[in-house]
Amino acid sequence: MKTKHIIIYGLLSFLIASGLGLYVYMQSRFQEQPDTTVQKYINTLQTKNYDEMYNLMTPESLQQSGMTKEQFVQKYQAIFDGMNVSSIEVDAGLPAPVADNKQQYTLNYSAQMNTFLGNIDKKYQMKLVQQDSDHGKTWRIEWQPALILPEMAQGDKVKVQILHPERGEIVDKDGYPLATKGTIYEWGIVPGKLGADDASKAASLTAISEYYNVPEEQIQKALKQSWVKDDYFVPIATTTDPTIPTELNGVSMQTKEVRNYPLGTAAAHLIGYVRQATAEDLEKDTEGYYSAQDWIGKAGLEQSMEKQLRGTKGGRIEIVDKTGKSKSIIAEHKAVDGEKITLTISSSVQRELYTTMSGNQDAGSAVMMNPTNGKLLALVSTPAYDPNKMVTGLSQAEWDAYSNDPNLPFTNRFTNRYAPGSVFKAITAAAGLTEKVTTPDKVHTIQGLQWRKDNSWGGYYVARVKDVLHVNMNDALIYSDNIYFAQEALEMGKAKFIEGIQKFGFGSNFGLDALYLKPSQYANKDHSTLDSEVLLADTAYGQGEMLMSPIHLAASFTPFITEGKLISPILFEDQAQNKKTPANTNIITADVANTVKSALLQVVENSGGTAHALADLPYQVAAKTGTAELKLAKGESGQENGFVITFDSNASFVLAAVVEKVNGRGGSHYVVNKLHPFLQQYK
Template sequence: MKGYRTIILIVMVFLLAVGCSKKEEPSEVLNGYISNWENRDFHAMYEQLSEEVKSKITEEAFIERYDAIYDGIGAENLQITLRVDTEEELKSEGDLITIPYSVEMDTTAGSIEYSHRVTLEQDDEGAWLVKWNSSQIFPQLSKGDKVKVKTIEAERGELTDKNGTGLAINEEANVIGVIPGMLEEDADQTKEKLAELLGVSVEEIDKALDASWVTPEVFVPIKTLPMEEDDIEAYEELPGVSSRVEKVRTYPLGASAAHLTGYVREISAEQLEELDEYTAGDVIGNAGLEKIFEEKLRGENGTHIYISNADGDLKETLAKKEPVDGEDIQLTIDAALQQEIYEQFEGDAGTSVALDPNTGAVLSLVSSPAYNPNAFVRGLSGEQWEKWSEDPDEPFLNRFTSRYAPGSVFKTITASIGLETGVTNPEKVRQINGLHWTKDDSWGDYYVTRVHDKANVNLRDAFVHSDNIYFAQEALEMGKDTFLEEAAGFGFGEEIPFPFVIPASNLTNNGEIDSEAQLADTAYGQGQVMMSPLHLALTYTPYLNEGNMLYPSLVEEDEPEVWKENLIGKETANLVKENLIQVVESPEGTAHTTYIPGTVIGGKSGTAEIKQSKEDDNGNENGWFVGFEETDPEILLVMMVEDVKDRGGSGYVISKAKNIFEYIQQGSN
């Protein structure tokens, strides 16, 4: 290495030439010492030290210092090599022999290499011992110096919307803490006042102050202040209480995007046991995209290994690995739209998906009610946790990854199947009398119901009035095998490739339709049909893409993809689209209240009954609306609100959806 080579034999010959003791050759002592060193057998190393050295440092202190330093820097693959300069002769001075050596080791901050010399001393009995001092650990290390390891934190990557608006960002915040040594005699009173101001308990403050790393002069963080609080004067008036500015994870949209962004928290003991690449104090994504994109967002921390002097100042850097910041991820989400849709729910339990019908890019993913993800970063009180946990509307439930009975918004699929198979003729009129229909006595007391009593019903009428009986009869004419086979083509039973795990939608529980009554119910989105809101939105994309059904995308850099090319013919797609426009434009249409003069909107409303059994007449109802603006489609909107039975049914949802379309119109004007 660098003009030197290991030549133990030369050392042995030289040592023999100078007439060393015959008890144990210096070469043997030296090689044994190096072997013990490489194996980190510090007890055996201590045994080889001279009596003079031992009088200055105890075995316990010797071992502890090596262990503390090597463990602290993560020393591995320790290699010590004896070196002889071929241009110099080895020199001895009386009973002293000095041999050069080099050290290599791997650490958490990278490789450390250095060269130094070790001196052997012959005692009165002729034994060769090692004259050790602190510089044997590192040449720059003197008495009173310390080897320190500092983590250089990587900055977590940020999540932004399609316009660069922050969804999960790193923002400066005020952190309130305590300097223990500056607490005065009335420390208990100070802690009580601080606890009151911060909304924490005195026990929480004491726990922070009792941490093993705490010393009198250090700043001990207690709580990060909420985003809206920037007045720190009241805190700093308390003796021993101070503040500092730190960058913390911040979610500007708060609850509006809580289930989308998720949140980070300090890693738990349980997670540490499973994840070797993390250390105590690291933050980790615990929900939403923070968890899904954890590997990209977290980056890689750097490490600085250095020697500090007795005053704590930097003396010399031994190794330094710079941090690698996490990757920023730009989403297809529209932050303003996300917030607007969430606010339309006004705390109602429900969900919404909005996407660009031309590309499949997801513009919003809303679950209501929700929680404030900032609380998990800046301090979550037990009272708030209990309130969220016990809320019957389940604010922690992510509804846009759940499945629901779609009700009448499913009828577009039934119509498409009928038109594609030739069973449905848009001009054909069905004679239907009354609000109830049963095929024959084989159905027993089961019947299909509808809302509007219209005797002559064609496809347009069936859409405009959302006629369950019409679609049930069409499905029965198709037959269960044809219906199931064709409906499956819309992606039922298939996993949707998407960052969030979206459960596959299903038409039946067991892959079979067991009766004509079940087939009739399935035709209008009841029976055993269960769909995710995202999948439902995707099944409407063929009507705006000449029959092609799109894949969804959530990351801006992803290219648009067609999931089901030519799923239905252009003629079918256009015909269904025109009927959906009539649902809104016709004064008789079930979604006519969505009508906005000067704007062509198409859509379908639906009310899905949630019953515990077929005999249950008091089941709940979920209200649906799926809509789009036809002339220059920017958005395909799905909205669902739970428990609308006594609140106007799907009409309750339609009014919220209309507000969204008006908001979009205002933005485009």
């Protein structure tokens, strides 16, 4: 029995000891470890959760810093937001005990901060202390300023200075500025000078409102801003006249530096404009470059070439002591000014051509190009908006006028794609000559103004304007005969026709990404099919599903000027100087090119030619005209767009122009007459 009791007591002692050991083990197993606190700290740093970070610090170190929780959060936000820290990557190992002290650990770690000056790499040291908490033992961090930046000590501040680059200029081929730095007058009100009492102040505001044609409510709203004081200048609007009438109490004038567009409306769609960054711009800014005070391109080249024009911000991040004396420079970079962009555009040609095209408030476009080197000399779209007012601010009346204009002044028409109509017949003629289907003296006998191949076309037919019984290629180009070219295309067949026309630049935007230029098309599907004979016939005279931009139209006529070589349009002078021009290749033979050119000369010289009005110019030109009708079904009337493409015999220019809505105004003849004064004085 005694032996049995001894065994039982021994077993109980073993179980008690084991239980105590297991308890101690489990307590240590589930007790918070130093690396847990470290990971929480890293998470709060990377997510900018400074409230939670505050809770990870020892109360003693926070008390010593003299900061409340609100001040702690504000300090971190001010420093990291000021540095524009977009992300932080932390590389940390495991904390190690201080000597044999199991209640104190240190951790060496590195952090890479992505700031507005690029990446900043810093090495840190953190001290962790084990303390009692409501849930047992926990690990907290001894806070010190060096946890923000290693060089910081008590009382130090981080000073951030941003250096803004100069926005690059856009200039024409002769260096004339198209987008540059300018100065405007900005009028405003100093509230304390409006009058001595409420009645005189009210009278002053009424007089100011009437003189500057600004609603009194708008002025009152500006004066009620929270920052306004009696002796502050409160900007209201811009003006071209810096003179202040003596009877206007409280008005003051200042100059303001802004982006300026010397050609104004004449180059609005080409150059575009800048505006201050909006909340939407900042949301889309994945690189974190912009702030609310920055200017950003919103249209035209200002938008498409924003990165080249804006330059790169510079700045300095430094630590200063409580007296403001610099202690350490964390990062420093000079601002890099934006690039100066030189275009092939001629300001004088751009201005004159815009004046010509904008007459009668017409909607349209004109593109002038050097056909031998591809340099674009003018890119005009009408109607247009005033880019300078887009910078300084539109009044409500001005904005309403733009918004309600049925001709859509914000639409860029030189990149817009149109059905080209009969101007395309020159390309169909070149395709037929190349495929040996068309010859200059090949005659079609055509009766009447309408034609269809056979009964399989149902009620569909091709129409022409002039009833000529016997028609050859030259006649068809001179009189612009739809039926002749429809018949030629059917004789070529779909495959040969497509092979003949697609080499004229279809499917390409000529590298003009900066203009957001879409490639032209001859069919809606995959550019390889014309599904029916009717569509093939319509495409031959520039209708059907064909869409071409005025830029492409100008380029497509260059083979008739260069003995067969398609010249790609270029917009930037450095493309020509650095030989970065797109490939210019021979797409038709010199014989084919000269045959078509001879016919286009007759379009002007022949008394019955559709562009005969240009025959009296002081130099020789060739031309092709066309009218494209937009309608849903045969027999209906639709909007008519008139086209003219002309070039001089000396190969100094090719000009493509379109005017919308020429219904009842003479069709393409209206466009010819519109261009005549410009061409008369061009040379």
